[in-house]
Amino acid sequence: MTDSILAPKPNSPMAKAGQAPKIGLVSLGCPKALVDSERIMTTLRGQGYSFSRDYAGADIVLVNTCGFLDSAKAESLQAIGEALNENGRVIVTGCLGVEEDLIRATHPRVLAVSGPHQYEAVVNAVNEHLPPVPNKFVDLVPEQGLRLTPRHYAYLKISEGCNNRCSFCIIPQIRGDLASRPVASVLYEAERLVQAGVKELLVISQDTSAYGVDIKYATSKYRGRDVKAKFHDLADELGNLGVWTRLHYVYPYPHVDSVIPLMAEGKILPYLDIPFQHASPSVLKAMRRPANQEKTLDRILRWREICPDLTIRSNFIVGFPGETEEDFEMLLDWIEEAEIDRAGCFEYEPVTGAPANELEGIVPDDVKRDRFERLMEVAQNVSTGQLAKKVGRTIDVLVDDVEPENNRAIARSKWDAPDIDGQVIVSNATGIKPGDLVTVTVTDSDEYDLFATPVVKAS
């Protein structure tokens, strides 16, 4: 989960005469929620609003909430409380917005509540409680919209909702069934981002490999050509834009095979983020996970034959109801055999409203903790081994940050997604800036990171 706070509180309830009204935005939750925040910001900026980086400078505060897990709900309610205390004028939107009664019972003073993707409702609420001030000198919205990520990478949301019904998840209840965007709209947005200086596109959705299923892979006109709203075709077109394209939230359906050659030829990054969650057939069945899991290991081995550079990142849940020690050991063996390069792990936590709450075989907390630690140890060993194989190679890295005092840059390779994976620590980094693409030689590795020195600098 990502928390980004762009702007949180106002002293004055209304904008001062003639000045652009200022909004504070607290954005909680996953990258998909972040994209929603960006869209809301873009629309509001177009209406002449500006944004404040602190509560004191804002006329109203918008809290984009997360409602995925009970802990995320608690965090969202706490953020709303903080905004009310610090500011007093708060509008709530996002996933927790579907539980308006809960929000109003906890915080009766909130001005308005709307659910996820209800852009119009949020903007209407802002207009009602903080009317825009007409101003012909208002800044134009940058063509690529407003973003919360650094200038050199951007999330590209290709669909909303999900057709799967995993038993531990309430996302489909909150966000509805899969609703894919027309492919031309996605591609034109990607183009605008690239023109604005983005060097890495991170494709996100709840189920990226299901893209287009709901709209029967409808074609739309992109640059005069008919393009199908299909997972492979979208990846292929994005690969033509000349920037890094990284695929997140992919399931191992057979048709995913078709993008592996695009990775092998360097069109898109050799990276797949596949939330497997488990490997034991009985646990996967209880989880009601999509895709044929029995053949998954064979599929991964075939992918690696075609694209040896492929990195697989995944998430796993330990302590799911009914998970036995045998199931868990099967998972550990599977992670080793599949050589899952990057693994995250959650201890199972019931989510209010999820069908898994009815399952028997609750795993005690101390067993969950023990399994979490054992899984992370195995994952760390696999990661260490995989990264050690990269030492000596010359690779391109994208610089996220620089530390002039240490003369080093913090960068990422094609194998590292921002925030969730490791980094490449580049020494002798004089003259290197965030957003630069730099060619480096990998000199060392540890459990999660690579260490490198520059070969050639290019922007």
Ligand code: SF4
């Ligand atoms: S694939 Fe499963 S876990 Fe992911 S959003 Fe859909 S229902 Fe939830």
